[in-house]
Amino acid sequence: MGCGTSKVLPEAPTNRYVDFVRTVVRYNNKLKACDDEPLKPQRNQKGDFWRLHGYSDLRSHLLQNCQDEGQKKVAKYRARFDCRVTARYDIKALIGRGSFSRVVRVEHRATKQPFAIKMIETKAKEGREVCESELNVLRRVSHHNIIQLIEVFESEDRIYMVMELATGGELFDRIIAKGSFTERDATKVLKMVLDGVQYLHSLGITHRDLKPENLLYYHPGADSKILVTDFGLAKSGNKGRDWTMSTTCGTPEYIAPEIIQRKPYTNAVDMWALGVISYILLSGSMPFEEENRTRLYRMILKGKYSYIGDPWPTVSNLAKDFIDRLLNVDPDMRMTAFLAWNHPWIASMAAGSSVKNLHRSISQNLMRRASSSSPSSKSGQSSKSSRSNRSRFIWERETLDCSLRYQPHYEH
Structure with missing residues (x-):
């Protein structure tokens, strides 16, 4: 999944994720809400900024504001994530969205390995069907030229799919x-x-x-x-x-x-x-x-x-x-x-x-x-x-805007 980073990741060795590939963490309604506080965006002191740099650094100031907005979004989506997910993964950035899903770039807290997590809302029937179809396939595959499913977290109305992160x-x-x-x-x-x-x-x-x-x-x-x-x-x-x-x-x-x-x-x-x-x-x-x-x-x-x-x-x-x-x-x-x-x-x-x-x-x-x-x-x-839009993010195929405009004839 493209994330815009220039970091070169090494090729993953065979069975690298054997410790937690296909792990499924199921929903437990006895779990309390997560105690983690949302990420707090770090801001420059605007008074000092303008006093020292004035309008000559307007571009830097605007870039800082964009970063602040990005951090706000990260904080927003971290607050919505199941605490079992945030306990294992540090959410870094929102990198994609669909009609009933969000994709974020994360870092495994213990190994510092980058991954992508797709959070799918399963309240709607369409969300459940797409999620089930994708999971049925990804749980079966393990190949160096196929995107790898790492683990799955299940909650009452959401599924969290931890995936390989493709940055190339x-x-x-x-x-x-x-x-x-x-x-x-x-x-x-x-x-x-x-x-x-x-x-x-x-x-x-x-x-x-x-x-x-x-x-x-x-x-x-x-x-x-x-x-x-x-x-x-x-x-x-x-x-x-x-x-x-x-x-x-x-x-x-x-x-x-x-x-x-x-x-x-x-x-x-x-x-x-x-x-x-x-x-x-x-x-x-x-x-x-x-x-x-x-x-x-x-x-x-x-x-x-x-x-x-x-x-x-x-x-x-x-x-x-x-x-x-x-x-x-x-x-x-x-x-x-x-x-x-x-x-x-x-x-x-x-x-x-x-x-x-x-x-x-x-x-x-x-x-x-x-x-x-x-x-x-x-x-x-x-x-x-x-034509299909050239999506920069993987997995965003919930809406069939680019599919045939027929009444679908489904398999039985």
Whole structure:
């Protein structure tokens, strides 16, 4: 979960959190209210500030006020947290919010290890359903490329999920900042993602909302791993690919044709989404992009995309073959995670591909998309309704603003 810090965290060793992974602290109505006092913001003496610095340091004064406001928010949310949570974790900052959840950055009091805690209000039916769905998945997984659930606290009307904290930022933010990006770099990214997805599918878990915003770097270092995050729409079922789902859900540009057709579908929908991600990763543009939702779905149903424009003339045929085998409208003909991981382009780490730097074309296309989808653009409002907001925080998928506008057909 991005928190804006520049601190480089080391890679977590295997079973690092064995002492309290999957710990569940249940509600006890005999517990009294927490005795901890809210955090008190530390303020500068304003009189001394103005006397010594005057208007020349107005910016510093405004920044101090912003810090004071941030400390007030921390104090506010700490006061709302269960005292069992604050006894173990020191709340540092509010870093995300949803319709019935709050995400804070915390520090374990004993180990000083940073984590993120998602507090979900479970009074509402929607909150309970999202929480149960996410917990059912996260309690089953333990993989170096999957966001890790550390422990869970339960109270009468809230659930506190302690999670790994990813501080390295989103995938495409890193690409833009890097300055150089080749096909070999793309295969490194995709191999980590495929590693995580293959693990999920082996457990019978389908993510159902794979997209670049849900792929986060663990730390800002160049050797950081990538974490698959946001399991609000994930579905857990039988191992293998022989069980089906029917809920209409997902983010429009990444939705597989069979979901649009409302057919029973399998974990092959994740592989379609990975095809879309791969296309964007190599070009910075979308394979299926249309402001009108109906026309967008028609393009997806036809599998209509092209390799026209920069940087596609310099992209290898093997890379295009990898994408084509994922963006197959027939889910039975689509590559599985195992086959994709073993595809020659991935397995060879693009050894026979061009070493041309794709960064300029990718960055220009990404910036163009960001500009065209901004609220200030001519079609800003329609774009805003048809695209998912680029959330800086993981797990914020309670509201399905960016899902299909159908009446959902739920699994039985």
